[in-house]
Amino acid sequence: MRKIEHIGIAVNDLKAAGDLYEKLLGSPAYKTEEVASEGVRTAFFRSGPNKVELLEATSPDSPIAKYLEKRGEGIHHIAFDVEDIRAEMARLRAEGFTVLNEEPKKGADNKLVAFLHPKGTHGVLVELCQDMG
Ligand SMILES: CC[C@H](C(=O)O)C(=O)SCCNC(=O)CCNC(=O)[C@H](O)C(C)(C)COP(=O)(O)OP(=O)(O)OC[C@H]1O[C@@H](n2cnc3c(N)ncnc32)[C@H](O)[C@@H]1OP(=O)(O)O
Numbered sequence: 001m002r003k004i005e006h007i008g009i010a011v012n013d014l015k016a017a018g019d020l021y022e023k024l025l026g027s028p029a030y031k032t033e034e035v036a037s038e039g040v041r042t043a044f045f046r047s048g049p050n051k052v053e054l055l056e057a058t059s060p061d062s063p064i065a066k067y068l069e070k071r072g073e074g075i076h077h078i079a080f081d082v083e084d085i086r087a088e089m090a091r092l093r094a095e096g097f098t099v100l101n102e103e104p105k106k107g108a109d110n111k112l113v114a115f116l117h118p119k120g121t122h123g124v125l126v127e128l129c130q131d132m133g
């Protein structure tokens, strides 16, 4: 794990939350992007070398919709930047973590992504991200 790639925050309304985070961070989202396969629309903000990803659900069966229904708005996941996502997935499986994806999938912000089940990480949904260059 090279660094924290982004902190993911689940929100009910991306526009309203985005306006607030623009005030909070002092700059607008550098990207908004829909990831249909995940049923999410995202907005990315920079905070120095770090990133914040706001996520709203675009379908009722989205993981974000389910999370919001159950827990309301809040920090949804921590994403880590990895050099080689397939190698990391194999390493973490061998270490006993529950890797939720057979194969990495295309995420937002030009990344290949995979997730670890929060039950195996002390309650934090972990995302692995490899930059696709
Ligand atoms: C890819 C685009 C973008 C990017 O950065 O590129 C994204 O980040 S997309 C983010 C949205 N996509 C995902 O989250 C995919 C991975 N998530 C999942 O596969 C599910 O959400 C899963 C398996 C984590 C939970 O789904 P499930 O249907 O099992 O929901 P439950 O409510 O039954 O949850 C089971 C259990 O886990 C706890 N839980 C659920 N979500 C989280 C979370 N985000 N953080 C911590 N814990 C979580 C939930 O409370 C249940 O525990 P329990 O003790 O039974 O209440």
Ligand SMILES: [Co+2]
Pocket: 006, 008, 053, 077, 079, 127
């Ligand atoms: Co993410």
